[in-house]
Amino acid sequence: MKSRIIKASLTVFILILSVVSKSKAQTYYPVYLCDGGTATLHTPEESTLSNGDKVYWYLEGVQVDVKTYTGTANETNYVTPNNLANGVHNYTSRIESAAGCWGDLSDPFQVYQLPSKTLALTANNASYCGDNALLSSIITATTTPGQALPAGIEYQYAWSATKDGTAVSPLSGIGSDDASKTAINKFTLNTTGAGTYVFSATVKYVTTAANTGVLKSGDNKGCEVSATATQTVTVTPKPAKPSIVIQ
The missing domain is CATH 2.60.40.10 (Immunoglobulins)
Structure with missing residues (x-):
C-alpha cells in the first residue's frame, strides 16, 4: 500500500514538473x-x-x-x-x-x-427550416496567416449579423460562437426565426495574459481585418398548421 502511495506521488510530481517545464519553455518577445x-x-x-x-x-x-x-x-x-x-x-x-x-x-x-492575414467565411447550411430547433447552420471563420503564430499571440474574433437588412443585437439571441482564439472560429446560428441572415466578422491579433510583450500595429487595433465576403443563411418559415373543413 505504501509503495502504491509513493508511486502515485511520484507520478503527480513528474506531471507538475512537466507543466512547469513547458511554461518556462515558452518564448515571448518584448x-x-x-x-x-x-x-x-x-x-x-x-x-x-x-x-x-x-x-x-x-x-x-x-x-x-x-x-x-x-x-x-x-x-x-x-x-x-x-x-x-x-x-x-x-x-x-x-x-x-x-x-x-x-x-x-x-x-x-x-x-x-507578425504575418499579414486574411479572413474567410463559410457555412455548412445555406438554409434550414425554422420549424425544428435542432436544425442550425455553422458559419466558420478561417484566418490565413503567412506563417504559424509565435507563443503568446492569438486571434480575437468579433461577429456581426443582420436579419432582413436590420442589425441583430445582441447576437446571443440567434446563436453563439465557440470562443476559439485559434485560426478557426465557429458561429452556430440556431434561431427558429424566419428570415435572411447575413454574417460578417473581423479578426485581430492580441497578446495572451502571460505575454508581457507589446503589440505595435499600423492601425492601433491589432491589425484588424474584415472577412473578404459576407455569408448568407436563410431560415425558412414554419408552415401554418392546417385545418380540415368540408368544401
Missing part, C-alpha cells in the same frame, strides 16, 4: 509588429552621453543607422522599418565617444514581425 507597425528603440545610456558621442544601431550585425548626440533627449532613438520580413529580428547598439573610443556591443533586443 515587441511584436504587424502590418505597418513600428517600434522606437531607445538606449537609457543616452543620459550619460556627451555632445558628439554617437550611438550605432545594427540589425543582425549590419549597421542600419548612427545617431550623433547633441544634447536633445531621445535624439539617438531608432525607429524600426514598417516592412520587416516575418519572424524574429535582432537589434543591437554600440556607443562611440566623441574622442573615438568604442563601448561594448549591447545584448540583442528582439522584435517579432
Whole structure:
C-alpha cells in the first residue's frame, strides 16, 4: 500500500514538473509588429552621453543607422522599418565617444514581425427550416496567416449579423460562437426565426495574459481585418398548421 502511495506521488510530481517545464519553455518577445507597425528603440545610456558621442544601431550585425548626440533627449532613438520580413529580428547598439573610443556591443533586443492575414467565411447550411430547433447552420471563420503564430499571440474574433437588412443585437439571441482564439472560429446560428441572415466578422491579433510583450500595429487595433465576403443563411418559415373543413 505504501509503495502504491509513493508511486502515485511520484507520478503527480513528474506531471507538475512537466507543466512547469513547458511554461518556462515558452518564448515571448518584448515587441511584436504587424502590418505597418513600428517600434522606437531607445538606449537609457543616452543620459550619460556627451555632445558628439554617437550611438550605432545594427540589425543582425549590419549597421542600419548612427545617431550623433547633441544634447536633445531621445535624439539617438531608432525607429524600426514598417516592412520587416516575418519572424524574429535582432537589434543591437554600440556607443562611440566623441574622442573615438568604442563601448561594448549591447545584448540583442528582439522584435517579432507578425504575418499579414486574411479572413474567410463559410457555412455548412445555406438554409434550414425554422420549424425544428435542432436544425442550425455553422458559419466558420478561417484566418490565413503567412506563417504559424509565435507563443503568446492569438486571434480575437468579433461577429456581426443582420436579419432582413436590420442589425441583430445582441447576437446571443440567434446563436453563439465557440470562443476559439485559434485560426478557426465557429458561429452556430440556431434561431427558429424566419428570415435572411447575413454574417460578417473581423479578426485581430492580441497578446495572451502571460505575454508581457507589446503589440505595435499600423492601425492601433491589432491589425484588424474584415472577412473578404459576407455569408448568407436563410431560415425558412414554419408552415401554418392546417385545418380540415368540408368544401
